[in-house]
Amino acid sequence: MVFDVVISTGSNVPIYRQIVDQVRHAIASGDLAVGDQLPSVRVLAERLLVNHNTVAKAFNELVRDGVLESRHGLGAFVAKRRNVFSTAERRRRLDAAITTLTSEALLLDFSHEELLEAVAKKLNGFPKEKRKA
Amino acid sequence: MVFDVVISTGSNVPIYRQIVDQVRHAIASGDLAVGDQLPSVRVLAERLLVNHNTVAKAFNELVRDGVLESRHGLGAFVAKRRNVFSTAERRRRLDAAITTLTSEALLLDFSHEELLEAVAKKLNGFPKEKRKA
Amino acid sequence: MVFDVVISTGSNVPIYRQIVDQVRHAIASGDLAVGDQLPSVRVLAERLLVNHNTVAKAFNELVRDGVLESRHGLGAFVAKRRNVFSTAERRRRLDAAITTLTSEALLLDFSHEELLEAVAKKLNGFPKEKRKA
Amino acid sequence: MVFDVVISTGSNVPIYRQIVDQVRHAIASGDLAVGDQLPSVRVLAERLLVNHNTVAKAFNELVRDGVLESRHGLGAFVAKRRNVFSTAERRRRLDAAITTLTSEALLLDFSHEELLEAVAKKLNGFPKEKRKA
DNA sequence: GTGGTCTAGACCACG
DNA sequence: GTGGTCTAGACCACG
Numbered sequence: 001m002v003f004d005v006v007i008s009t010g011s012n013v014p015i016y017r018q019i020v021d022q023v024r025h026a027i028a029s030g031d032l033a034v035g036d037q038l039p040s041v042r043v044l045a046e047r048l049l050v051n052h053n054t055v056a057k058a059f060n061e062l063v064r065d066g067v068l069e070s071r072h073g074l075g076a077f078v079a080k081r082r083n084v085f086s087t088a089e090r091r092r093r094l095d096a097a098i099t100t101l102t103s104e105a106l107l108l109d110f111s112h113e114e115l116l117e118a119v120a121k122k123l124n125g126f127p128k129e130k131r132k133a
Numbered sequence: 134m135v136f137d138v139v140i141s142t143g144s145n146v147p148i149y150r151q152i153v154d155q156v157r158h159a160i161a162s163g164d165l166a167v168g169d170q171l172p173s174v175r176v177l178a179e180r181l182l183v184n185h186n187t188v189a190k191a192f193n194e195l196v197r198d199g200v201l202e203s204r205h206g207l208g209a210f211v212a213k214r215r216n217v218f219s220t221a222e223r224r225r226r227l228d229a230a231i232t233t234l235t236s237e238a239l240l241l242d243f244s245h246e247e248l249l250e251a252v253a254k255k256l257n258g259f260p261k262e263k264r265k266a
Numbered sequence: 267m268v269f270d271v272v273i274s275t276g277s278n279v280p281i282y283r284q285i286v287d288q289v290r291h292a293i294a295s296g297d298l299a300v301g302d303q304l305p306s307v308r309v310l311a312e313r314l315l316v317n318h319n320t321v322a323k324a325f326n327e328l329v330r331d332g333v334l335e336s337r338h339g340l341g342a343f344v345a346k347r348r349n350v351f352s353t354a355e356r357r358r359r360l361d362a363a364i365t366t367l368t369s370e371a372l373l374l375d376f377s378h379e380e381l382l383e384a385v386a387k388k389l390n391g392f393p394k395e396k397r398k399a
Numbered sequence: 400m401v402f403d404v405v406i407s408t409g410s411n412v413p414i415y416r417q418i419v420d421q422v423r424h425a426i427a428s429g430d431l432a433v434g435d436q437l438p439s440v441r442v443l444a445e446r447l448l449v450n451h452n453t454v455a456k457a458f459n460e461l462v463r464d465g466v467l468e469s470r471h472g473l474g475a476f477v478a479k480r481r482n483v484f485s486t487a488e489r490r491r492r493l494d495a496a497i498t499t500l501t502s503e504a505l506l507l508d509f510s511h512e513e514l515l516e517a518v519a520k521k522l523n524g525f526p527k528e529k530r531k532a
Numbered sequence: 533g534t535g536g537t538c539t540a541g542a543c544c545a546c547g
Numbered sequence: 548g549t550g551g552t553c554t555a556g557a558c559c560a561c562g
Binding site: 287290294333347356361363364365368370371372373376378381384389394 | 411412420423427492493496497499500501502504506507508509514515517518519522
Binding site for chain 1: 548549550551552
C-alpha cells in the first residue's frame with residue numbers, strides 16, 4: 001500500500017487539514033488512482049490516533065471538492081476527475097495557495113531562485129498533467 | 134519612509150500575521166535597516182484602522198522571535214539579524230509548503246508550466262531579497 | 267429582523283441542512299443582503315436549541331460554497347456573489363436539485379402542470395436575477 | 400413487461416429509495432396496474448445486482464405505505480390506490496421542496512427562465528401522470 | 533465575544 | 548461494517 005498518512009500534532013496546521021493535504025497529494029502524485037478505495041473513516045482514525053469525526057471532516061471536505069466519492073455503507077473512493085470550479089475560482093484558489101507558499105518561503109529566507117527551483121524539482125516527482133476539456 | 138503596511142481584511146490571513154509578515158519583509162528587503170525605529174503600536178494601529186491589541190500582538194511576536202527589540206519608553210527597533218531555524222528545518226518546512234501547493238495546483242488542473250509561471254509572477258510582486266545570512 | 271430560521275426536528279432532513287437551506291433562501295429572496303451580518307454561531311445555536319457544532323457545520327458549508335464569509339472574531343457575513351462553480355458543475359447541481367424536487371412532487375401525486383405552475387409562482391416571490399459575467 | 404428499474408450507484412439517492420421511487424412511478428404512470436405481480440425480492444436483487452436486503456427494504460416500505468400488498472407464499476402485488484397525505488400536507492411538502500430548489504438555482508445564478516425550462520425538460524423525461532385520485 | 537478545532541460517545545441509515 | 552449526524556463540552560485563535 002503506497003497510501004500513507006502521517007499526522008504531526010505539534011504543528012499549527014489542523015489535523016483534518018493535514019489529512020486533506022495528504023490525500024490530495026497521494027492523488028496528485030498518482031499513489032492513489034481513480035476508483036481506489038480509502039481506508040474507512042474509523043480505521044484511519046484508529047491508525048492516526050485521532051477521533052473519527054476529525055477524519056470524517058477531512059473526507060467530507062474532499063467529497064465536497066469532488067476529490068473523493070463516498071458510497072454509503074461501502075466507503076470512500078477516489079472520484080473521477082471533473083472540473084468543479086469556475087476558471088475564476090481556480091485562479092483564486094491557486095493564488096491563495098501561492099501566497100501562502102511564498103510568504104512561508106520568504107520568511108524562511110529562501111531566495112526567489114531557490115523557491116522556483118524547489119517547486120520545479122517537486123513537480124518532477126508528479127506525473128505530467130493530462131488536461132481535460 | 135519606505136516602510137509601509139497594507140492590511141487586507143477580506144483575507145483568511147489574520148491581521149496580526151499580515152503585520153508580522155510585512156515587517157519581516159521590510160527588513161529582509163532592506164526597507165528597514167538594523168536600528169531603525171518602528172512606528173509605535175498606537176500610531177500604527179490608527180494608521181491601519183485596526184485594534185491596537187492586534188498590532189501589539191504582532192510586535193510581541195516579532196520581539197519574541199528576535200526580529201525587533203523593544204526599548205522601554207522609546208519604542209521598537211529593528212534588531213540585529215539572527216538565524217532561527219537550522220538549514221535542515223528550513224528545507225523541511227519549505228518542502229511541506231511546496232507539497233501542499235503543488236497538490237492543490239495539479240488537482241485544480243493547472244499544468245506544471247502554469248504553476249511555475251504563476252509563482253514567478255507572484256514573486257515579481259515582492260522586493261528582491263538581499264540575503265545577509 | 268427579516269431573517270428567521272425554523273428547525274423541524276421531526277423531519278428526515280438533517281438540522282444542519284435545514285439551516286443551510288434557510289440561509290440560502292433568505293439570501294436568494296433578498297431578506298439577507300450582501301454584507302449583512304448573521305447571528306453568531308453560539309447565539310443561533312441557542313435560539314434553535316441545537317448544539318453550536320451543528321450551526322458551525324452549516325455555516326462552514328455556506329462559507330465553502332462562497333455564500334458566506336466568516337471573519338475571525340467578528341462573525342459571519344453574506345459574501346459578495348461570485349461564480350465559484352464551473353458551468354458543468356452548476357448544471358450538475360441544478361440537475362440534482364431538480365431531480366429531488368420532481369421525485370418528491372410526483373410521489374405526492376402532483377401533475378406536471380401543477381408542479382411547473384407552483385415553481386413559477388414561487389419564483390415570483392424572488393427578485394429577478396441580475397446576471398453577472 | 401413494461402416495468403423496469405434502473406439503479407444508479409453513483410447517485411446520492413440510496414438504492415432502496417431509487418427502487419421505491421421507481422415502483423411508485425411505474426404505478427402512477429400505469430405501467431403497473433392494480434393486482435399486477437412484482438418480481439420477487441431475490442429475482443429483482445439479482446437483476447439489479449444489489450443486495451437482496453436492499454430490495455426487501457424497499458418492498459417493506461411500499462407495503463407499509465399501502466402501495467404493495469404482500470401475499471404469503473405468492474409474492475408482492477400492486478395494491479388498490481389510497482391517498483396517504485391530506486391536500487394541505489401535500490402542498491406543504493411540495494412548497495418546502497420548491498423553496499429549496501429555487502434558492503439553490505438562483506444562488507447558482509440561473510435565471511427564472513432557465514430554471515423553469517430545466518424543470519420542464521426533466522419532466523418530459525418522465526411518463527405523463529394519469530391521475531386517479 | 534467571535535469562530536475553529538477536537539474529543540468522547542451516541543444513534544441512525546445503508547448494504 | 549460503512550459513512551452521517553448530533554450532543555456536550557473543552558480549549559484555542561483572533562480582535
